[in-house]
Amino acid sequence: MKNQRLNSAFILSVCALSLNGCSMMMDEEEMAEQQPTRPAMNVIDVTAEDRTPVAATSSNETQPRGMDAYGAIGQPPLYSSVQGAYKGRPLTKHIGDYVKNMTQDLIANMEYVNDKTPIGVTHFALLDTNLQQTDLLGRQMAESFVHELHKFRVPVIDFKATEYIRITEDGDFVLSRDYLELSSSLPIEYVLTGTMTKHQGGVLVNARILGMQSRAVVASAQMLVPFYVVDALIPSDGSEQNGMRDGVKLSRG
Numbered sequence: 716m717k718n719q720r721l722n723s724a725f726i727l728s729v730c731a732l733s734l735n736g737c738s739m740m741m742d743e744e745e746m747a748e749q750q751p752t753r754p755a756m757n758v759i760d761v762t763a764e765d766r767t768p769v770a771a772t773s774s775n776e777t778q779p780r781g782m783d784a785y786g787a788i789g790q791p792p793l794y795s796s797v798q799g800a801y802k803g804r805p806l807t808k809h810i811g812d813y814v815k816n817m818t819q820d821l822i823a824n825m826e827y828v829n830d831k832t833p834i835g836v837t838h839f840a841l842l843d844t845n846l847q848q849t850d851l852l853g854r855q856m857a858e859s860f861v862h863e864l865h866k867f868r869v870p871v872i873d874f875k876a877t878e879y880i881r882i883t884e885d886g887d888f889v890l891s892r893d894y895l896e897l898s899s900s901l902p903i904e905y906v907l908t909g910t911m912t913k914h915q916g917g918v919l920v921n922a923r924i925l926g927m928q929s930r931a932v933v934a935s936a937q938m939l940v941p942f943y944v945v946d947a948l949i950p951s952d953g954s955e956q957n958g959m960r961d962g963v964k965l966s967r968g
Contacts, residue, residue, distance in 0.1 A: 806947055810852070813940050814859035817922050820936035821907075822867055827933050828905055828924060833870045835903040836860050839920065842912040851948045852918065852940075853911060860907055860922070872903050903927055917941040 828834060839853035840846040864871050874897060875890045891897065909922035917939045924934040 806944065808944065809947065810855055810940065810944055811859045811862070813920075813938055813944065814856055815863055817920070817936040817938050818860065818863035818867065820938075821922060821924060821934040825924065825934035827926070828869065830868055830870060832904045833872045833902050834864065834905040834907060834924065835872050835874050835901070836864070837906060837908045839909045839911050839922070842910040842921075846910070850911075851950060852945055855948060856909075856911075856920065864907070872901055874898070874901055874903065905933065914939060918945050 836857050838849040838857045841848050841850065841853070861871050861873065873890070875892065877889055877891050877896050878898070879889075881888045881891075905924050905926055907922065907924050909920060911921075912919050919939050920937065922936045922938075923932050925932055
């Protein structure tokens with residue numbers, strides 16, 4: 716009888732514990748249902764190329780690109796002092812680096828030109844025009860070629876130089892684009908010129924050295940200049956008016 720009473724007491728205690736455990740589980744489930752769902756924590760995607768924060772919510776929605784987790788619109792990197800000018804990654808190379816490589820190609824296959832044959836450098840023309848139009852890229856390439864040819868000890872004549880210095884309120888100048896102010900007879904035997912055309916990913920530049928009398932091509936080079944290098948050239952006025960193409964102002968001659 717005593718053992719039966721102990722067994723009955725043990726069974727009753729086990730049942731009581733199980734009932735208490737069941738009631739505790741039910742209470743926890745009810746509390747969980749009553750508590751409002753909390754949104755997921757904001758997670759910033761630092762692996763994105765443009766480092767644009769992406770916020771994850773409970774509905775798996777993402778913030779629009781260009782906005783941070785708090786809805787603020789960020790500004791893209793600006794690498795100039797001109798509003799609306801070149802935006803993008805910082806430049807590691809400029810147009811002079813590409814002209815340097817092209818000059819090495821010209822020197823490698825150049826014929827007849829030596830340290831006794833003066834050479835002139837003209838602007839590069841836009842290929843899909845009447846070859847009488849250029850832009851800021853064509854002008855800067857000519858200036859860079861003058862520098863690179865001089866480094867190779869090739870005699871370069873700047874035919875835009877006048878015989879006097881013009882002193883004005885805007886500055887002191889010796890160069891001019893007025894042909895009436897320039898000499899009509901210069902000892903130029905060869906000329907470096909070329910063309911440019913828009914290409915997928917950049918501007919395809921064709922450079923060549925011609926004989927002034929024979930018109931024979933005595934050297935040639937070709938290179939694709941990426942768009943982000945071309946767009947880094949900023950007009951001095953910084954305007955976007957008619958006659959602008961790809962961020963550079965077109966001009967004749």
